[in-house]
């Protein structure tokens with residue numbers, strides 16, 4: 001039985017349809033990232049699962065129990081918020097144990113869980129401090145500890161790392177993921193950051209305009225995007241989409257090579273990233289459509305330089321020019337215009 005089962009969930013405010021017919025399930029111990037651009041309905045979905053927003057229609061089941069209309073306190077869920085939501089006048093220990101006290105869990109049991117969790121999140125020396133005396137990363141650990149001691153069947157996390165600086169965020173991602181795996185926690189994690197979702201999640205639920213664009217493993221979304229929205233949202237720089245009139249052909253920047261035979265292109269500029277260089281060019285025989293390629297190392301190509309670009313036919317993704325849906329039927333690949341031979345790197 002799935003831990004969480006969401007069926008045809010909808011939320012509308014007047015004419016605004018924030019969430020339309022969302023269905024998905026989460027298995028026990030799974031880490032699912034709820035990903036999508038601003039305004040796609042992530043928070044609304046999370047709030048409906050938490051009981052902070054009433055669905056217009058649809059159902060939510062937790063461990064087989066229908067919780068659609070239950071008040072938040074009776075759902076037995078743990079939550080970690082972006083703002084940490086710590087009580088400033090309570091100590092770290094009191095903050096961590098607040099929920100257990102409210103549920104009248106026995107003192108011995110509370111202390112046992114506190115000892116266990118402080119070791120897990122490395123907060124031992126901070127237990128008597130107030131949140132105002134802690135760093136952002138430590139506050140985040142307190143919020144995590146509070147969710148862990150709840151031992152809830154599902155933990156909802158709403159952009160919990162977005163207030164941390166880039167370095168700490170990276171460290172906390174790895175820490176959080178390893179804790180979740182060690183404890184077998186089931187997590188639904190809201191983020192708008194595809195790197196976070198790709199690196200942490202077992203599966204990603206990608207939303208677009210209140211609907212499910214695709215749900216699957218990070219690899220599935222990357223290698224077989226079901227539509228042009230997924231193709232462009234996952235991957236940085238995004239997948240190139242080239243209109244051929246009949247179809248839209250997708251090619252990832254890392255799959256484009258410079259080649260002595262290939263589609264003529266003119267360089268617009270280079271962006272050096274250390275390990276590689278992103279080159280912007282236009283395809284001169286295809287209406288000057290923009291194409292990006294990722295080449296290893298430091299590439300110095302001047303604006304206006306002429307290139308020939310090629311890629312393997314199996315790296316092409318075909319999409320319907322009108323609906324943007326992935327083509328399951330064979331399509332005429334662009335790369336048949338020029339036979340593939342050994343590629344070379346730009347000097």
Ligand SMILES: Nc1ncnc2c1ncn2[C@@H]1O[C@H](COP(=O)(O)OP(=O)(O)OP(=O)(O)O)[C@@H](O)[C@H]1O
Pocket residue numbers: 013016017018036037038039040041042043044045192
């Ligand atoms: N209380 C409300 N009343 C009316 N419209 C709302 C309300 N809350 C959200 N919306 C609308 O519903 C849509 C989805 O909003 P939601 O906050 O779920 O998006 P989100 O994906 O979480 O965005 P972000 O990443 O910016 O937080 C948006 O168009 C938003 O304006």
